[in-house]
Amino acid sequence: MRYRGLGETGLSVSEIGFGCASWWGQKAFDERQALGLVHAALDHGVTLFDTGAAYSGGEAEPRLGRALKGKSLDGVVVASKVGTYHDGRRVVRDFRPAAMEASVERSLRNLGLDVLPLLQLHGPAVAELDDDMMSMLEGLKRRGLVRAIGANSFDPAVIEHIVGLPTFDVVMVDYNLLRPERAPLVARAAAAGKGVLAGMPLAMGHANRQILRLRAPRDLWYALRALKNHRADIARWFLSARAAGPLVCSARTQEPPRGHRAGRTLWLPPQLARHDRVAGGAGLCAGRSKCLERGGRHDEDGPFDGEPCGLGYGAVAGDPGGGEARPAAGVAMRSDEDFLKEAIALALANVQEAGGRPFGAMVVRDGEVLATGVNEIAATGDPTAHAELSAIRRAAQVLGTPRLDGCVVYASGQPCPMCLSAMYLTGVTRVRFACSNADGEPFGLSTAPIYAELAKPLEAQAMDVRHQPVGGAGGELYAAWKARQNRT
Numbered sequence: 194m195r196y197r198g199l200g201e202t203g204l205s206v207s208e209i210g211f212g213c214a215s216w217w218g219q220k221a222f223d224e225r226q227a228l229g230l231v232h233a234a235l236d237h238g239v240t241l242f243d244t245g246a247a248y249s250g251g252e253a254e255p256r257l258g259r260a261l262k263g264k265s266l267d268g269v270v271v272a273s274k275v276g277t278y279h280d281g282r283r284v285v286r287d288f289r290p291a292a293m294e295a296s297v298e299r300s301l302r303n304l305g306l307d308v309l310p311l312l313q314l315h316g317p318a319v320a321e322l323d324d325d326m327m328s329m330l331e332g333l334k335r336r337g338l339v340r341a342i343g344a345n346s347f348d349p350a351v352i353e354h355i356v357g358l359p360t361f362d363v364v365m366v367d368y369n370l371l372r373p374e375r376a377p378l379v380a381r382a383a384a385a386g387k388g389v390l391a392g393m394p395l396a397m398g399h400a401n402r403q404i405l406r407l408r409a410p411r412d413l414w415y416a417l418r419a420l421k422n423h424r425a426d427i428a429r430w431f432l433s434a435r436a437a438g439p440l441v442c443s444a445r446t447q448e449p450p451r452g453h454r455a456g457r458t459l460w461l462p463p464q465l466a467r468h469d470r471v472a473g474g475a476g477l478c479a480g481r482s483k484c485l486e487r488g489g490r491h492d493e494d495g496p497f498d499g500e501p502c503g504l505g506y507g508a509v510a511g512d513p514g515g516g517e518a519r520p521a522a523g524v525a526m527r528s529d530e531d532f533l534k535e536a537i538a539l540a541l542a543n544v545q546e547a548g549g550r551p552f553g554a555m556v557v558r559d560g561e562v563l564a565t566g567v568n569e570i571a572a573t574g575d576p577t578a579h580a581e582l583s584a585i586r587r588a589a590q591v592l593g594t595p596r597l598d599g600c601v602v603y604a605s606g607q608p609c610p611m612c613l614s615a616m617y618l619t620g621v622t623r624v625r626f627a628c629s630n631a632d633g634e635p636f637g638l639s640t641a642p643i644y645a646e647l648a649k650p651l652e653a654q655a656m657d658v659r660h661q662p663v664g665g666a667g668g669e670l671y672a673a674w675k676a677r678q679n680r681t
């Protein structure tokens with residue numbers, strides 16, 4: 194499993210989240226299996242569980258609470274939503290601050306938590322985001338009931354507004370194969386320091402034709418919901434089927450190979466993964482469709498083992514109406530070339546969506562991407578915000594240690610001496626880069642001249658770098674450090 198920092202919240206979340214909504218939360222879906230899926234997700238390293246007070250007729254939150262009961266929740270980020278709730282008959286929308294506070298307190302009880310790591314407003318209107326609302330939300334943080342605040346809206350104008358509000362740490366947008374036009378919005382949110390969760394990352398399954406294959410009551414449930422809530426998306430999919438073809442195919446190449454129960458890595462389709470601030474999404478089998486009908490296998494030919502396998506199907510984080518089942522996650526071991534291609538895709542997205550420089554990098558350990566980075570000099574004004582250095586910083590955060598022993602760095606371009614030194618300093622084991630300094634030279638993107646300077650003795654280098662002793666200060670300074678080290 195890969196993990197990503199969620200904006201500036203200080204929270205780290207698995208790249209793939211578990212959407213606790215929809216069919217998964219319905220009473221008709223077997224409780225034991227629903228809980229088993231959450232436990233399988235935990236076992237596979239999923240640390241992001243997204244639900245909402247209104248989901249599954251109000252059943253999703255308490256069910257998630259039962260699933261998490263007695264489990265170690267160290268590092269687990271439970272996200273829920275406020276502003277809508279289920280009154281037993283229907284979903285009620287209520288963004289009055291007092292009602293929202295009461296709803297949060299109910300959610301905490303339902304989930305069995307003292308603190309909700311992430312609270313998200315569920316489809317607020319811009320007019321509702323007034324000062325009263327902000328002070329109530331800040332109050333929830335102050336009282337320690339909520340750690341981070343986000344908003345979930347599929348209206349880009351609302352998200353644009355929220356990106357400008359300092360109270361919010363996270364936004365959840367509908368970012369998927371049918372919504373590539375959200376990419377610039379995602380980039381702006383990320384540049385503003387907001388964590389981004391991709392809701393409906395699998396386009397609710399409308400991007401494949403499974404929606405028309407009704408084989409069980411649950412399929413009808415999803416199809417009716419799709420027709421009710423997402424008619425325009427379905428029409429759009431059929432109209433754009435030709436254009437969408439290659440994207441769907443590329444997602445398909447990541448389908449789990451047979452026998453994928455061995456618990457290998459889940460990962461997002463590259464179309465979503467290229468934004469290194471995006472997390473969330475989908476990927477766990479919610480027991481719908483083939484998996485259950487074939488007795489627990491996604492691949493048609495495999496032996497039955499009677500359980501949903503917990504891999505490869507999407508229960509979708511942040512999907513306000515619920516999740517959708519569709520092959521989602523790939524598990525094949527990736528080669529150096531695969532990782533380099535991803536680094537290049539990161540670099541290209543940085544150019545095309547953030548107006549940044551053409552560099553992307555990833556830190557990988559044991560075949561798992563710990564962190565990614567792109568060149569953020571343009572966005573941050575930080576001249577050291579190179580792709581490799583950014584990825585190294587994040588990887589160290591993820592690991593909770595400054596040592597990256599055993600890690601491999603994949604970079605779209607040849608690392609500059611600064612980044613290469615950082616790799617030496619942190620104990621990186623291996624480095625692969627796709628474009629050389631010679632490739633970059635015609636574009637002014639080579640650091641070969643600096644390498645050439647560094648290869649010379651200090652006194653022969655172009656920069657005036659000299660050792661100038663200052664009365665033994667070096668000795669005292671280092672001795673002071675050593676003395677303090679010995680004390681601790």
Ligand SMILES: [Zn+2]
Nearest residue numbers: 579609611612
């Ligand atoms: Zn560099």
